[in-house]
Amino acid sequence: MREALEGSQAIARAVSLCKPDVVAAYPITPQTHIVExxxxxxxxxxxxxxxxxxxxxxxxxxxxxxxxxxxxxAYTATASQGVLLMxxxxxxxxxxxxxxxxxxxxxxxxxxxxxxxxxxxxxxxxDSGWIQLHAADNQEAVDTTxxxxxxxxxxxxxxxxxxxGFILTHTLEVIDLPEQSVIDDFLPAFEFxxxxxxxxxxxxxxxxxxxxxxxxxxxxxxxxxxxxxVIKDTDSxxxxxxxxxxxxxxxxxxxxxxxxxxxxxxxxVGTLRAGMAHTPEAGPAKLIKLRAFRPFPTQALIxxxxxxxxxxxxxxxxxxxxxxxxxxxxxxxxxDVPNAPKIHNHALGLGGRxxxxxxxxxxxxxxxxxxxxxIFDADMAKLAPEDR
Amino acid sequence: xxxxxxxxxxxxxxGREPAAPSEPTAERTPRExxxxxxxxxxxxxxxxxxxxxxxARLVMESAGPDVMVANATGCLEVFTTPWPxxxxxxxxxxxxxxxxxxxxxxxxxxxxxxGQNTKVLAFGGDGGTYDIGFQALSGMLxxxxxxxYVCYDNEAYMNTGIQRSSSTPHAATTTTxxxxxxxxxxxxxxKDLLSIIAAHHIPYAASASVAYPQDLxxxxxxxxxxxxxxxxxxxxxxxxxxxxxxALTIEVARKAVECGLFPLVELxxxxxxxxxxxxxVRPVTDYLKLQGRFAHLTRxxxxxxxxxxxxxxxxxxxxxxxxxxxxxxxxxxxxxxITTVGRGGPLAGRPQ
Numbered sequence: 023m024r025e026a027l028e029g030s031q032a033i034a035r036a037v038s039l040c041k042p043d044v045v046a047a048y049p050i051t052p053q054t055h056i057v058e059x060x061x062x063x064x065x066x067x068x069x070x071x072x073x074x075x076x077x078x079x080x081x082x083x084x085x086x087x088x089x090x091x092x093x094x095x096a097y098t099a100t101a102s103q104g105v106l107l108m109x110x111x112x113x114x115x116x117x118x119x120x121x122x123x124x125x126x127x128x129x130x131x132x133x134x135x136x137x138x139x140x141x142x143x144x145x146x147x148x149d150s151g152w153i154q155l156h157a158a159d160n161q162e163a164v165d166t167t168x169x170x171x172x173x174x175x176x177x178x179x180x181x182x183x184x185x186x187g188f189i190l191t192h193t194l195e196v197i198d199l200p201e202q203s204v205i206d207d208f209l210p211a212f213e214f215x216x217x218x219x220x221x222x223x224x225x226x227x228x229x230x231x232x233x234x235x236x237x238x239x240x241x242x243x244x245x246x247x248x249x250x251x252v253i254k255d256t257d258s259x260x261x262x263x264x265x266x267x268x269x270x271x272x273x274x275x276x277x278x279x280x281x282x283x284x285x286x287x288x289x290x291v292g293t294l295r296a297g298m299a300h301t302p303e304a305g306p307a308k309l310i311k312l313r314a315f316r317p318f319p320t321q322a323l324i325x326x327x328x329x330x331x332x333x334x335x336x337x338x339x340x341x342x343x344x345x346x347x348x349x350x351x352x353x354x355x356x357x358d359v360p361n362a363p364k365i366h367n368h369a370l371g372l373g374g375r376x377x378x379x380x381x382x383x384x385x386x387x388x389x390x391x392x393x394x395x396x397i398f399d400a401d402m403a404k405l406a407p408e409d410r
Numbered sequence: 411x412x413x414x415x416x417x418x419x420x421x422x423x424x425g426r427e428p429a430a431p432s433e434p435t436a437e438r439t440p441r442e443x444x445x446x447x448x449x450x451x452x453x454x455x456x457x458x459x460x461x462x463x464x465x466a467r468l469v470m471e472s473a474g475p476d477v478m479v480a481n482a483t484g485c486l487e488v489f490t491t492p493w494p495x496x497x498x499x500x501x502x503x504x505x506x507x508x509x510x511x512x513x514x515x516x517x518x519x520x521x522x523x524x525g526q527n528t529k530v531l532a533f534g535g536d537g538g539t540y541d542i543g544f545q546a547l548s549g550m551l552x553x554x555x556x557x558x559y560v561c562y563d564n565e566a567y568m569n570t571g572i573q574r575s576s577s578t579p580h581a582a583t584t585t586t587x588x589x590x591x592x593x594x595x596x597x598x599x600x601k602d603l604l605s606i607i608a609a610h611h612i613p614y615a616a617s618a619s620v621a622y623p624q625d626l627x628x629x630x631x632x633x634x635x636x637x638x639x640x641x642x643x644x645x646x647x648x649x650x651x652x653x654x655x656x657a658l659t660i661e662v663a664r665k666a667v668e669c670g671l672f673p674l675v676e677l678x679x680x681x682x683x684x685x686x687x688x689x690x691v692r693p694v695t696d697y698l699k700l701q702g703r704f705a706h707l708t709r710x711x712x713x714x715x716x717x718x719x720x721x722x723x724x725x726x727x728x729x730x731x732x733x734x735x736x737x738x739x740x741x742x743x744x745x746x747x748i749t750t751v752g753r754g755g756p757l758a759g760r761p762q
Contacts, residue, residue, distance in 0.1 A: 043523035044516060072519035076512065077549035084509035084546065088480060088516025091503050094523055096516070114505050218478045218501035218517065220420055220528055227504035228491035 024198050029160040029190040030055030032197045033099075033125055034062075036164040038069040039205045040123075040171045043094035043212070046074040046085035051137045052187035053101040053127040079104035083111035086122050091226055093217035095171065096122040101187055102129035105143040109150070112180075116151030117242065118227055121174040121214060122181075124152075125167065128288065128338070129187040130373040138374020139187040141288070141338035144315075145347050151242055153181040153249055154316040156287040160185075160195040162268045166313075168200075169256045169268070172209050176256070177249045184315075186289040188374070200264055208263050246317040253314050269311055271319035274326045277306035281331040282386060283363060285310045285323075285352065290336055290370065290377060297382025304383035307334075312348070320355050327356065330363035332389050337369040345396055368398035375399055411637060412476055413527050420475040421447065424499060449474040454497035455489040459656025461620045461646030461663060462486055462562040466533070468623050469560055469644070472630035474500055479531045480514035482538035483507035485569045486562060508542040510534050511550035511559060518555045529634060532559045536577035537567045539643075540601050551610040551639045558633045558640045564648040565600070572651040576601040579671065580725065581718040582703045584651070589706040594718050599725070607641045608680040615641040616676040621663035625674065625686065645672045653702025665697040670726035673733050687737025691730060694722045 027035070033056050037045070045064075047057040063069035072089075076082045079100050086096035100108060105126060115122065126144045130136040144154055153173065157163035163185040170181040185191060216224060230238060254270040261267035276298060284307050286294055291311045298307060310326050312319075327333055333356075337346030344350060349367025356362035366389055371377040377399070388394040402410045424447055449470025456463035466486055470477075478501040481487045487504045490497040505513045514532035521528055532550070534543050539561040550557060566584045567573040574587040579600045583589045587596040607615045613636045618626040626644060633640035647663050649656040666672040667686065671694060674686035698704035698719070707715045707722075730736055 044519045046516065046519070072523045074515060074519050074553065076515075077545060077552070080509065081512035081515070081546050081549055084505060084512030085516035085519065087505055087509075088503070088513035088518075089520040089523075090516075091513075092478065092517040092520035094516075094520035096520075110506060111509065118505070218503060220476050220478065220501055221423070223499055223501045225491050225496035225498050225502045225504075228493045228496060229488050230493045234493055 023201070024196055026194050027160075027197045027199075028055060028192060028194050029163060029185065030127075030192065031059045032160055032164050032195075032199070033167055033185070033191075034059030035199055036167045037097050038063050039199065039202060040097075040168055040209055041095065042071050042097040044072045044074065044086065044089035044096045045098065046076050046082045046089070046096070047098050048076050048079045048082045048100070048104060050079070050101050050104040052129055052139075052191045053099045053104070053125065055191060056099045056125060056127065079107040080111060083108040083115065086124075087111060087115050087118075087120055090120045090122045090214060091118075091216075091218055093212070093214050093219070095212035097124070098122070099125035099127065101127040102131055102137075102143045106131060106146055109147055112147050112150045112152060114227075115180050117238070119178040119242070119245070120180060121178050123167065123170045123174055124180065124182050126182050126184045127187040127191045128184050134373075136373040137187075139189050139338075140372045140374070141184070142372075144182060144184045145339040148316065148347065151179070151246070152316065153177070153179050153246070153253070153314075155181065155183055155253070155313055156315055157183060157185045157190065157268070158288060158291040158311055158313075160190050160193065161197055161266070163190060164197055164199065165260060165264070165266060165268050168205060168209065169260055173249070173252055173256050175210065175212060176252050177245060178214075179245055179249055184288065189289045198264075198266070204263055208260065250314070250317050250319060253317075269313045271314040271322050272326060273311045273313070274308055275311065276309040278308065280306040280308045282306070282334065282389065283308040283310055283327055283330040283332070284334045284336065284385065285312055285348065286336040287312045287315060287348070288338065290338065293377050293379060294382050297379040300379055301383045304386045307382075307386065315348075318351065318355075323352065323355060324359055327359075327363055333363040333365050334385050334389070335365055335367045336385075337367065338371055340369045340372070340396065366394070367396065368394065369396055370398050372397065411527070411635070412529060417476050424475045446471045447474040449477070449498065449500045450490065451497045451499055455492065456485070457650055457656065459647075459649040459659040460485075460489075461648060461659050462535070462564055463489070464659070465562050465620045465626070465644040465646045468620070468626050469531075469630050469642075470500065472627040473529065473531060473558065473634055477529045477531050478517055479503070479533060480505070480510045480517060482510035482534035482543055483569070484535040484538055486533060486535065488569060507538055509546050510538060511543060511546040511557075514557045514559070515550050515553065515555045518557050530555070530557045532557055534559070534561055535568070536561060536563045536565055537575045539563075540577040540603050541575050548610065551607065551612050551641070554612075555639055556637050558630070558642065561603075561641070561643040562646045563643050564646045564651060566648070566651050568648045568651045577603070579722070581707055581722060583706060584703070594706060594714050595703075604643060604675070604677065608677045610639075611680040613638045613640060614676070614678055617643045617645070617672065617674050619645040619663045619667050619672060619674060620647070621660050621667060622674065622686070629676065651703070653705075654700050658700060662697070662700050665692065665700060668692045669694045669697045670730040670735055671697060671722065673729045673735055675733055682733060685733045685735055688730070688735045689737045691736055694726050695719060698722065
């Protein structure tokens with residue numbers, strides 16, 4: 023059914039359709055509306071779940087860990103500082119291969135304090151071993167959330183659905199929420215075969231000496247690589263069920279013959295689409311929308327960038343002292359690829375800096391400028407001379 | 411309440427119910443003659459004389475088998491589960507140091523959501539309870555989860571090699587509160603955790619000691635019967651960290667109770683409802699002199715040692731006064747007579 027819904031409200035409804043047994047969350051802007059809406063669904067009796075209102079994000083992550091280990095479908099959501107406070111638990115959840123789903127309403131990390139969007143939070147837990155999927159719009163966020171519950175069960179890897187804070191979470195869009203029967207057919211009942219069960223007692227999270235640790239990491243890495251096909255197949259199954267896909271691992275749009283490519287994740291993709299349509303004089307480009315950040319679709323990216331002379335990689339976070347995170351990773355992936363495009367890595371929209379449509383033309387123009395800054399939209403005039 | 415049919419089924423499966431004697435009783439070992447549910451099996455890697463291992467075994471005997479355990483990082487976790495071995499015969503999970511109360515909250519929420527009533531236990535040492543896991547514990551109590559939280563209190567970070575925690579007694583030496591020319595061990599007081607727990611007004615909170623196993627197990631059984639948050643702190647000597655012979659674990663634990671430094675009390679909804687009286691109150695030096703961690707306090711002719719001894723005696727006297735611990739007659743030794751202690755402490759109108 024098509025309804026005009028705020029992004030957060032749509033996520034709450036999507037989560038509700040997946041019938042989680044346990045939801046635990048702690049409020050943080052811009053995630054708050056998601057848990058408020060879930061609380062309301064519970065209060066009205068529209069969602070039957072154990073909603074655990076915890077005293078910190080640390081406990082939110084710990085509660086869903088315990089719930090999933092005990093055999094419950096579990097969900098949480100957070101952002102920014104909350105992601106960082108959860109960090110220790112997030113690594114633990116992934117290392118123990120506990121299946122659960124979390125929404126990250128992407129927001130900058132303090133200091134300086136900012137409630138606005140960038141990808142600094144989810145990037146900070148890049149190496150936690152979670153699947154990280156980025157939504158470009160709210161329909162994708164809804165569809166990806168539902169898919170995430172299926173992916174996590176199939177892979178025994180936790181799934182983080184990243185959606186840009188405010189830009190998506192607080193924006194009204196027309197959303198098509200599938201009927202309950204569609205979800206019930208798409209999403210099998212939650213099963214976790216290592217669950218805590220007094221009739222078949224198992225010990226989870228034991229001490230592992232150097233004789234086993236490397237093997238645990240190896241199988242985790244292998245599971246992440248296998249998850250690439252699961253993510254793709256789940257999106258195909260979703261398309262069969264609803265007629266709508268989210269773009270599997272990555273999608274390529276724009277001019278297939280263009281010499282310039284642009285890679286972006288999240289809502290920036292929509293801005294670039296609009297820029298491309300409204301400023302044709304800037305020239306054509308192949309727009310690569312990256313949906314799966316972890317596991318990284320290495321092969322798909324190599325294929326998508328073939329024939330390009332230039333590849334602009336847009337980051338919404340940086341690793342100070344090195345550069346853009348996505349840009350650095352893509353440079354490493356393409357390093358051994360013959361005739362790989364030249365990479366132009368820029369960070370944009372940090373701490374909620376608005377990304378206008380004109381960015382499309384500006385980025386293409388900047389290909390000619392070897393001194394174009396890493397943080398593309400930083401205003402040098404606002405800085406002391408020694409900081410420029 | 412627990413599902414009695416399921417409990418009977420699990421007891422049958424795990425051999426808690428005494429089987430019909432098929433052999434003459436005389437030929438059976440005492441353990442065979444008293445079959446008990448062993449949630450924590452023997453063969454684990456705890457040190458000789460480990461108070462925590464003993465306490466955990468006693469707790470599991472009384473709590474199991476329809477339980478699941480969330481265990482904080484610490485000795486208990488490490489010595490019971492070196493992969494691929496495990497000493498646990500109940501579902502058991504270790505996540506992190508500071509989140510066993512929160513992980514247990516999730517497990518309990520899962521049980522509620524799925525309509526099951528397996529009781530959830532959360533275990534932590536004093537570091538994981540008094541210090542780093544304190545916030546998660548308070549959250550768990552406030553949210554009123556149906557969980558029994560057990561703190562195995564050995565009064566320091568033993569797993570990392572005896573560092574001071576907020577539960578370390580005043581003046582005890584640890585590797586981070588050593589005694590020297592300028593210091594007489596830990597400068598601060600042992601945190602009064604039970605009062606903080608009591609302030610949450612949960613149905614039941616109690617202290618227990620490995621020196622009094624029947625009392626400990628009675629408290630576990632009582633807590634198991636409550637549908638809500640309950641808390642038990644068990645004084646569990648650590649021969650390595652307290653520096654006493656491993657054969658003296660029980661004696662050291664008993665002396666801590668008998669001198670008043672570790673009062674055994676029960677609180678319901680925050681009010682003291684029962685205490686274990688001390689019939690022959692001993693001076694704290696009887697307790698201190700057994701342990702190397704207090705060796706600097708028993709030196710003759712050191713005025714600082716006398717001052718700290720007086721300080722510890724004052725703390726013990728305070729406990730005895732506040733809880734009305736001084737009683738008549740003989741002290742119970744280990745288990746004998748302990749079940750005769752009635753409910754209803756002086757603050758609840760217990761007859762003096």
